Amino acid sequence: MLPTLTPRNRAFWTGGASGQLLIQRCAACGRWIHPPDDRCPACGGELRAEPVSGRGTVFTFTVNAHQFHPDVPPPNLIAIVELAEQDDLRIPTDIVDCEPAGLRCGLPVRVLFERHGEIFYPLFEPA
Amino acid sequence: MSVSERSGTFEKRAIISGIGISRIGRRTGVPGLDLTVDSARAAIADAGLVPGDVDGIATFGETPIDEAAGALGIEPGYRGGGFDTGGLLSPVMSAFLAVAEGRARHVLVYRTVRMLGGEYIPRDGPAGGGGQGEVAAGVARAMADMQPLLAAHAYSAVNWLGMHCQRHMYLYGTTREQLGALAVNSRRNAALNPLAVYRDPINMDDYLAARMVSTPFGLLDCDVPVDGSIAIVVSPADHAADCPHRPIRVEAVGGAAGTGGWVHRPDYPKMASVDAAAEMWGRTELTAADLDIAELYDGFTFLTLAWLEALGVCGDGESGPFVEGGSRIALDGALPVNTYGGQLSAGRMHGYWVLHEACVQLRGDGGARQVRPQPEVAVVSVGGGPIAGCVLLTR
Numbered sequence: 001m002l003p004t005l006t007p008r009n010r011a012f013w014t015g016g017a018s019g020q021l022l023i024q025r026c027a028a029c030g031r032w033i034h035p036p037d038d039r040c041p042a043c044g045g046e047l048r049a050e051p052v053s054g055r056g057t058v059f060t061f062t063v064n065a066h067q068f069h070p071d072v073p074p075p076n077l078i079a080i081v082e083l084a085e086q087d088d089l090r091i092p093t094d095i096v097d098c099e100p101a102g103l104r105c106g107l108p109v110r111v112l113f114e115r116h117g118e119i120f121y122p123l124f125e126p127a
Numbered sequence: 128m129s130v131s132e133r134s135g136t137f138e139k140r141a142i143i144s145g146i147g148i149s150r151i152g153r154r155t156g157v158p159g160l161d162l163t164v165d166s167a168r169a170a171i172a173d174a175g176l177v178p179g180d181v182d183g184i185a186t187f188g189e190t191p192i193d194e195a196a197g198a199l200g201i202e203p204g205y206r207g208g209g210f211d212t213g214g215l216l217s218p219v220m221s222a223f224l225a226v227a228e229g230r231a232r233h234v235l236v237y238r239t240v241r242m243l244g245g246e247y248i249p250r251d252g253p254a255g256g257g258g259q260g261e262v263a264a265g266v267a268r269a270m271a272d273m274q275p276l277l278a279a280h281a282y283s284a285v286n287w288l289g290m291h292c293q294r295h296m297y298l299y300g301t302t303r304e305q306l307g308a309l310a311v312n313s314r315r316n317a318a319l320n321p322l323a324v325y326r327d328p329i330n331m332d333d334y335l336a337a338r339m340v341s342t343p344f345g346l347l348d349c350d351v352p353v354d355g356s357i358a359i360v361v362s363p364a365d366h367a368a369d370c371p372h373r374p375i376r377v378e379a380v381g382g383a384a385g386t387g388g389w390v391h392r393p394d395y396p397k398m399a400s401v402d403a404a405a406e407m408w409g410r411t412e413l414t415a416a417d418l419d420i421a422e423l424y425d426g427f428t429f430l431t432l433a434w435l436e437a438l439g440v441c442g443d444g445e446s447g448p449f450v451e452g453g454s455r456i457a458l459d460g461a462l463p464v465n466t467y468g469g470q471l472s473a474g475r476m477h478g479y480w481v482l483h484e485a486c487v488q489l490r491g492d493g494g495a496r497q498v499r500p501q502p503e504v505a506v507v508s509v510g511g512g513p514i515a516g517c518v519l520l521t522r
Binding site (some may be wrong): 003004034035050056059060061063065066068069072076078079080083088091092093094105106110121123126 | 283285290291294311395
């Protein structure tokens with residue numbers, strides 16, 4: 001199910017058009033912020049979207065074995081990826097090109113994008 | 128503020144004067160209103176009252192207040208409920224507050240479910256209510272990461288909580304056999320509960336052989352959808368002497384609709400249960416060491432582990448070893464857990480059977496499953512992810 005684009009989240013969901021994973025960063029304190037917000041939750045500073053490396057590790061995961069959606073045949077690999085730039089910078093996502101048995105916490109991964117019209121959905125594969 | 132200064136907390140001015148439970152079954156075809164009337168009439172009579180004595184109703188979800196009120200002949204001056212920081216127990220907590228403030232004298236609280244799905248939100252979109260009742264703004268904030276989860280094809284709570292459990296396993300070495308100890312314990316207790324839907328014994332081999340749903344959760348890690356209704360009557364403490372059955376005292380409540388949602392809590396895999404439990408313990412001089420029984424939410428096995436840690440029964444990461452083998456949590460164990468069979472085996476009454484069972488056990492009315500010696504202090508906990516509520520009850 002694709003997200004609804006808003007001024008706040010647009011950079012994150014469309015940055016893949018230029019091959020970039022865009023994450024908000026506080027102009028004042030330098031902290032990366034995700035999910036997108038209006039101001040820095042830490043210091044109230046202004047946020048602007050900046051590219052990250054697209055690298056990270058699997059923070060946690062589940063191998064889904066039940067068909068919840070007619071268009072999503074199991075097994076599908078769901079994970080929360082922690083981006084390399086900062087602890088606690090997490091994205092729920094799909095893992096692709098990975099054997100279910102090979103999925104583990106700490107697995108290094110890198111981003112790729114799947115286009116759905118205007119949205120470039122960021123998903124991850126083993127690095 | 129010290130605990131003694133808080134001895135006037137609102138919940139201490141409330142009691143649970145009556146309890147009632149309907150038929151419980153799978154795909155019964157019985158209309159929700161009929162189930163509601165069954166549980167409500169039972170609870171009102173149990174409290175020594177007649178419907179005309181009831182001047183408040185609180186619920187959310189299935190069977191709206193107006194329908195129940197019409198069928199029961201109640202004119203509720205007070206209407207409570209919603210889905211606030213107490214999570215699924217919000218209607219109960221609103222009733223405690225209403226009688227404490229004198230806004231109502233006897234509040235009927237019911238929860239009726241009809242093969243309710245496991246999700247906290249409608250599957251077709253983020254927080255908005257639907258069949259789940261009103262969603263408060265705080266809860267909506269807690270659910271802010273729903274869109275990214277759905278985008279990741281994580282459609283169900285089994286996926287979201289499977290990830291919590293997987294992280295817990297990674298950090299602490301928690302095993303599937305430890306989760307299975309909860310499933311086996313629940314089934315053993317359900318065999319002693321005539322209303323439970325699954326009563327045939329299971330063993331660890333059955334647990335491990337059940338089909339996988341979303342790792343590390345197999346089918347027997349997931350609760351059982353049912354049709355049914357549970358009701359309680361909440362009254363002011365001064366009604367205690369008039370109760371035909373032993374009234375249940377409300378020692379403390381806690382609730383949380385946590386920021387950080389399903390993904391972003393800094394202390395993941397902890398959940399809002401940690402905050403709810405901390406609030407509850409801050410409103411009483413009792414401690415986890417005083418608990419005689421624990422009726423803990425088990426929409427998935429792992430949620431019970433999470434509550435054991437949140438409540439301070441175990442330290443972080445120690446809940447797996449605590450339940451391993453099952454003897455500590457059995458009816459004759461140090462801390463009996465989910466004595467009625469849990470949502471895993473008795474049925475998914477969405478947080479209200481734990482409440483009902485705590486009252487049954489504190490009254491000493493558990494029959495074949497009654498914990499001995501007589502429990503004096505029980506904790507009831509409900510919820511998972513960013514929404515949690517808990518209640519400490521005494522006899």
